[in-house]
Amino acid sequence: VEDQQIDLADLRGLNYHTGAVFAAYTRGEASAIAKGGRYDDIGRAFGRARPATGFTLYLRQLAGLLPAAALPRAILAPDDDDPPLQALVAQLRQQGEAVVLDLGDQGSTDDLPAFDRRIVRGHAGWQVESA
Incomplete structure (x- = not known):
């Protein structure tokens, strides 16, 4: 856990975020390995507004961090x-x-x-x- 950092002030400026957004980083990687945030109003587009949180985990990036023997x-x-x-x-x-x-x-x-x-x-x- 000490090699991972969560950025709770990530500012991507995506229109569908309605609250806090975050990005997760790991030591030695410039790009985030995960991103996510609040999407409270997204449900309205599907007929029912409700609180929501979601994230994306970048599996290709994570796989690239594995030792060669683990691939x-x-x-x-x-x-x-x-x-x-x-x-x-x-x-x-x-x-x-x-x-x-x-x-x-x-x-x-x-x-x-x-x-x-x-x-x-x-x-x-x-x-x-x-x-």
Whole structure:
């Protein structure tokens, strides 16, 4: 707890805040790891005004603070219907591995865990190699 600070005078100037706002910081980080505040009038937009408080926790920033050993490991696999590839993916998942399909133009891997391995087609078929 000594490495975290709460700024109760955060002045972001967002129109929907109606009272106190805050930002949470941790040692060594210039940007806030969480922000929030009072939103008492926001309920009126949904038909019922009532007191409210909310916050945003920036998980990507928090994950970046974890030691490397604590980061989740994952395998990036090509999005291919090839039966031997599908069998390898199923086998790896059965062994408890996190295997994520690379959807290319259909999606982004930016929000996914860091990949320490990937599945590639080699001379002997599909294989897992270090990323």
